[in-house]
Amino acid sequence: PRRYEPRHSPPLTLRSTQTRNSIEGKKKRAGSLGEEEEEARDSSTGSTWVVVPGSEVLGADAPKVVGWEELQQELARLWSLSAALAAARDRKAGLAARLESALEARKAVLQQDNELAEMRQRLQSHADFMGELRMQTKEVSANVDDWREQLCVKIRTLTVADKTVGAAQSKLQEPCKLLSGEHGHGRLKGLERMLRMRQQYMIGQVAQIYPVRPLNEQSPIVKPGLNSSITRTGVSEAVSPNGSQNGQAPLAILGLQLSKLSIKKTSYFSDKTEIQKSATLLGYVAHAVSLIASYLDVPLRYPLRLGGSHSYIVDHAPSVDPSIAPGVSSSTPSSTSMRTMEFPLFFEGQETTRSAYAVFLLNKDVEQLLNHIGAESLGPRHVLANLKQLTTIVQSQQYISD
Template structure:
């Protein structure tokens, strides 16, 4: 047998056949057994490494997944921190606004307290005024006194009207129109009229103890003699005296006994 036979050219070149002699068979078999054992050990190690790698891959994947979750949680935490920061700034602004409002409300409360105190004082004064008006010197008493005053005034006007005619004109101004008595006569000449006026105005006229300087009557003769002048001044004196008492009673300011009509307007 040829120890090194040449391969047939017609055979498949991919088939690498090795011819083993019988005397080398034991050695080759032992070598194949050792190679098979080594291959089996390598395959076993490969499976073991594959399992380890698979577990490591799973651990790595789990770690990566958890890392991603932690990153997401960290991002959420950062977003929450940003939101909390914005809310904190808004809370500070609202707190400052509330403090301003509190100060403003405090000022308003103080003003309301002052106004309430003033209102209470005004209410007490109003109650006191109501009490005074409803008392003995109240509004009813004043109205009754005014009625008595009007009655007395009408009575005195009627008494004065007996002395000389009185005509009241109601309009923008109040005037008294005084005429001659039927028995009076005006002097014919201007000289006689001036002498008569001068004689009637020589002395002062007293009304309730108050001396009045009489103005000269240059337009017409109101009275026929000195007696009528005294009677009229006496009646006017009573009127002035009563008006003074009423002004003192109601607390009004008197313009003096000479200003009868002005004092009546004050009443």
Template sequence: MEGSESEPDRTSEVEAAATEVEWHVVSADDVAGVEAPKVVEWEDMEQEIARLWSLSSALRIAKERKEELSQRLASIIEARAESLQRVNELEDMKKRLEARKAVRRDMLDFSDKSSEDVEIRIEQLSLKIRNLLVAGKTLSAAHNQLQEAKNLLTGDNGHGRLKKTKTKLRMRQQYMVAQIASIYPVRTSNEHIPMKILDTYSGGSKSGDVPPAKSISRSSSQSSLTILGWQLMAMPTKKTGYFSDKKEVQKTASVLGFAAHALHLIASYLKVPLRYPLRLGGSRSYIHDYSPSVDSSQPSTDSATTSPNLSVSSSIPTEFPLFFDGQETITRAAYAIFLLNKDLEQVLNYIGAESLGPRHILPNLKELMRIILSDEFLDR
């Protein structure tokens, strides 16, 4: 009875297991042992089916386990892939961060250097600003001084007063020279004078190599200049003892004395120091020459002994007579007349005029007086 009861139960279990198991149709080639099938006895059939059922259950559990593991593995692989991707992204971000750090370090270095340069530049600019401020204050003070000076010049006590004073001084000088012109008038004379008018050439030195005076014969009808009515005659070429008229020689010396005195007064009024000073003595006047000269009587072999002579002769003037006193003084007198004309030329140049020539004593003196007494002298 028990055997008959258990048999339907097993059959029902097998059928239930058969319904749970999915059956698939496969080809004979896919079935292992199809060529030599295993023969099971009917008595062992139940055990064999039970074994197959347990195997199919184990297989089903293994498949479920496999699916579960596959899902876990897939999730792990996916997580790993995401992790690797994130690691790569982190590496890239790290590289970019390092690059940014390097750029930032460079920028910091550049900023530090720029800051130092800016500080140095600020110090330099501050120094320049201080210098400019000092210069500005100095310039402002100078401008104020200039403005004050300008105000002084433009005021009543400034340039106008100076100009008025200068005009008064010029007028006073004109007045004084007018007095000289009235004392020593230089006029033209139309008298018939057969004698030779002075035309001195003085191109030599005072050591004795001045050539004899030359004269130009003038016609009796030609007019000449006189001072106090006396003309400046030519120097005599003979000794005074044999000269036809000694009075003419004395007149010439007097004319030279008059001209020297007039020139001396005009130069003193104009405050002009004459290059060749005069020692006045009427018809016995002299002119001084401070030019250095060497005494010809001393040997010139040693320069050391020559230089003291130069200094002595340059400090002591040499006098030249403005008159004729014998044959031996003609050359010295000619040189004296040359120096007197140089003084006249100096005063003419001082007032902005030119000399009429090296041989024209009275014409130069007349021109000097004319310019000083003219209106243009006030504006010089």
């Protein structure tokens, strides 16, 4: 028998698109396969033949020697194996497609599971929050009763207070009607205005009786209301210690002025006429202050005992008993006593200390009257200037309007 000996050149595998003639030749050599089956199998496989090197072919180094008689059987067996391989590949592709679809479905299921887990977590947090709200609601509900009791107590208290306020308002309505009527606040204002006008008239009469003006003026009488346009600030101009304003002549009453001898120590050779004039002037001032205080209804802090040129002023300040020597303990609990002392508003003898203190207290009375009408004093040594300021303010229109 004749054998087919393969060449020892590097084997090559031919894979090319098989033509119609080669397919028919294979059909004839196979013999057992029909023409339609081979065409369907070739069309179903759709494989192509390519040339590859022999080193890439498994078993190319030790090829199998097949006899010519067995060649047709081997080719048929190879053809059936290739068909089985194609079917396996088809099944593999189908399994891969089904596996891919199963994986996609599994992926969607896993995504849904994750979403469900997140939703369960949110639901659990919401449930925990609702549980806390329920606990707080229970606590608030437990405290509502206490708050309701406290609120009821406050309501009862407010009710009682409202009734009390209503009763007070009802009682207040009658006084309000009285005040708003003909005999109410308006009448009081009218009476106060009439009283001030009367006070102004009476003090104007005092100012006419005891006019305080500069010494060089000749007019003896000042009518009330003549200086009504003078304001309080205009009167409180700078005044010198001797009673003159801005270098003008010193103030006097009916030509009498406070002599400079009153602030010095007198002697037997002093001018008695000046001393008598000063005593007369102080008597005028004391009388005017007493009248003005009675018209203004002001109790003087230092009362006056009028006696013309021999008037006195009373001091209720405590005095020290001179019989008790300093440094000697006394059996009495205190060495001071509240007793009334009178100081002369005239100069007696050679000692003028008591008289100077009396003038000081008289000026304090004038300051008290000024403070009563809302004015300030010009100083402790300006008796006549303070008296003039007092009469001027009372005679002004502002005193009535205030």
